[in-house]
Amino acid sequence: MALDPNVQLFLQAVEQQHGPPLREVGLQQARQGIALMHSLASNVDIARTEDRTVPGPAGDIPVRIFSNATEAVLPVVVYMHGGGWTIGDIGSYDTVCRKLAIATGLTVVSVEYRLAPEHPFPAAVEDCYAVTTWIARHGDELGVDGTRLAVAGDSAGGNLAAETSILARDRGGPTISFQLLIYPITDGTMGFPSYKENAEGYLLTADDMAWFYEQYVPPDVDRKNSMLSPLYTSDLSGLPPALVITAEYDPLRDEGEAYADALQQAGVEARSSRYDGMVHGFLPIDGVIPTATEAIDEGAAALKYWLT
8 A cells, every 4th residue: 555645744844854864863862753743633621640759679650540431440551652662752652641531431550661772671670570560569559450451562672561461471571461562562672574664764763773772782682682672572471462553664664564474373362453554663643643533542442352
């Protein structure tokens, strides 16, 4: 399918800014840039937001709670934000989580895990697992039902959600009912054909991904390490059901769909859903790309199905 006309207009606007690639722009400016992009999301009001901290392996981890109900104790979705493990925070993903909480009718808890390069692999994984485990055991302290819990995330956050599900199984951690993986990173080798087909010109470039890996992964870590690349986990059986959302013009498209296939082959109830004409990172930009609302609604329907 051709590139969606709304995406074309968005990419043209981005190109007119003549911004340098990530490896040239610098870390702080890159972090400011993701906040600017997320400001293109249409704003929404929600009944309850609350900032808290929960214990983590290296100190307290900030979280933000979103709920459209003021009194009910609801199932909970632990959300891990995108940004190549290097940029993004609970502030830049505030609107996405608001919309997910409204669309699902559930409580969403967004995790501000430690970022690379200050905190390289596997700091982000351990933070997300720690938050998920704590919420499952202490949900009443946050006003949520920790016994009915799902994980979700986009891009690097999709990677962290997948890894959290694997760690929960392997470490005897909490029961996770479902995983929503939105254009997730699953293969550190960057070897799938979509990396060449969509190498540049579609917002996220192959060179951007190489830069993200350089920030996050120490040189001595095997890119097929299963805590980095869930696709190389030797046994994927017994994991939570999954919906993997992918975008047609995305370097990560093939590895996301390959992970859904691998889960199916391991006996997990999983499926992939490709959004034709879309690029990586389209979910938060519903202010200019209406299809983003369709993806949020699809993910929300799956979360409601498995948690209620």
